[in-house]
Amino acid sequence: MKTYERSGVRFDYPANWQLQPENTDEGWVVTVHSPDTAFVLVSLREEADSAAQVADETLQALKAEYPGLEAESVVEAVGGYPAIGHDVDFLTLDTATVCRTRCVDTPAGPLLVLAQATEYDRPRHDPVLRAVVASLRIDAD
DSSP: OEEEEETTEEEEEOTTSEEEEEEETTEEEEEEEOSSSOEEEEEEETTOSOHHHHHHHHHHHHHHHOTTOEEEEEEEEETTEEEEEEEEEEEETTEEEEEEEEEEEETTEEEEEEEEEETTTHHHHHHHHHHHHHTOEEOOO
């Protein structure tokens, strides 16, 4: 396992997954790709007003890309903080895809965590995606 840490956000990920960090005008994004199609995206949105705003924007962006998607609202703890988001199912190239989004208000700004896998790699990678999200820690300062 490896650990990624930035802006008081820390999570573990498999050593054989590829990490891709990026700075943006709104904060930063890091994507961790499996050897297949599964991935986790973690994004600090420093300029956003709230986790609720980020959750809504994320769902709207997914709906624009995949008009037939089905989404269920979810509230749960992530990194020791309350998180809101959606469990989303959609088809891409006739492949069923599952996407979980969770948004957390952190001291550094709203944080988006998005985990996604297709039906083909879900049995192998979904437990890993869940473990990466469960490893997330947010510093209180």
